[in-house]
Amino acid sequence: MSEGEPLVGRVCENGITTLTLNQPQRRNSLSMAMLEALSAELDALAGDAATRVVVLAAQGPTFCAGHDLREIREQFDHPDFQLALFNQCSKVMQQIVALPKPVIARIIGVATAAGCQLVASCDLAVAADTARFATPGVNIGLFCSTPMVALSRNVSRKHAMEMLLTGEMISAARAEEIGLVNRAVDEQVLDETVYRMARTIADKSGHTLRIGKEAFYRQLEMPLSDAYAYTSSVMAENIQAHDAREGICAFLDKRKPDWKD
Template identity: 55%
Template sequence: MTDDILLRTDSDGVAELTLNMPNRLNALSDAMLAALQAQIDQLATDQTTRAVILRGTGKAFCAGHDLKEMTAGRQAEDGGKAYFADLFNRCASVMTGLQRIPQPVIAEAHGIATAAGCQLVASCDMAIAAHGTKFGVNGVNIGLFCSTPMVALSRNIPRKHAFEMLTTGKFIDTEAAERLGLINRAVPAEDLSAATRELAQTVASKLGAAVKIGKEAFYEQIQMPVDQAYAYAGDVMVQNMLFRDTEEGIAAFLEKRPPEWEQ
């Protein structure tokens, strides 16, 4: 367990991180961003955790940035310029950090995921949502275009749909979120935790070294031209094939027995 605003439990190779500011709809306050960054930094070198679940308490997954803190930041002599620049840099570090740590991260969304909260879902490697969850990048409704959430959103769903969400501020439901690729699937609210846990445990049961090298390669190759991506991915496959545990996994498959992995 970390600070009260961010809870952590660990079992069977799965770390569960719970945003715990229900009275603020789990807003990404300065303290929440700091707590998330601390966990990301720890997970980056964690050799025992193989999957991560990210969820929120109360009525919402996450309602985005803390607007009260942002308003207070305007009181500085520069009108908040330095604070806002630092805030969005810290937020970007958390979002990219989720994709850089070796463990797959699964968002468990419910209620609403708005603005930077929607960005948080989009930044996770996978996402499962409760039926009825609403997703939006609705900053435009208060005169603030969701430019940083746009980065993650536009890398998850088709650009025209992303642009419509950004310019209209309209929310999408779980059916649209699944169809567009923002979430993997939606389940009844009462099944949400079990479904997310099942997915996390399935991931955690795989060879950690293979998933680690594969996750890094996934995000590297997707930014490359196809020929370059194949060359890079081929090198990664060579490295993976040379793992002792991969050799054991292939031998076990051929011999029709469970693998005896060291990692």
């Protein structure tokens, strides 16, 4: 990152906004400043009508190495800062889940600890086949307790516990196998794969995407009968919207729908 450049870059094109972690010399670590910058961008995107899909990327050979351990060491004697740091990180992860736009992680290099948490918090993730992932806090005496919240909601308990207890790196292929990422692809076609996925999603009704993403995460935490009752009411409400009626009519009439979002 050159002097004067933002910690998080932002570019919007054709409804797809790319947020780029932009501190490669610090391995794009989640310092307080980086978390605050990312939080501000997510806040801005929540109400941005021009953005239909978000891609989360990073500059340099490391996607995100987790928290900035140098910063943590400097603040050893300030427990209030440590709690504020982890609370801010948790806020950002929840902002990603609550964002009314789909978020796709684009991963090159290593995503460890809170960086792995960042990947797990995104709705979708595509990794270069050379990427690697870990929750290695156990190796330095600081268990990855907050990263495990997102991790355990993406992969099975035993796979999550294996990563958390061993702290070992896993390959992109293994990450795809256990469900941490959607796809592991050759780095040469990473952008093509990510942005083809983003364009496919961006072509949908923004209103429908907002409803669906919120409902997905809410029903996950419910008992089965409650989840069906909730999603039935969501669908009944959804069908009253212009885009649902337009989509059904367009399908039956064999034409392209005219979304109003």
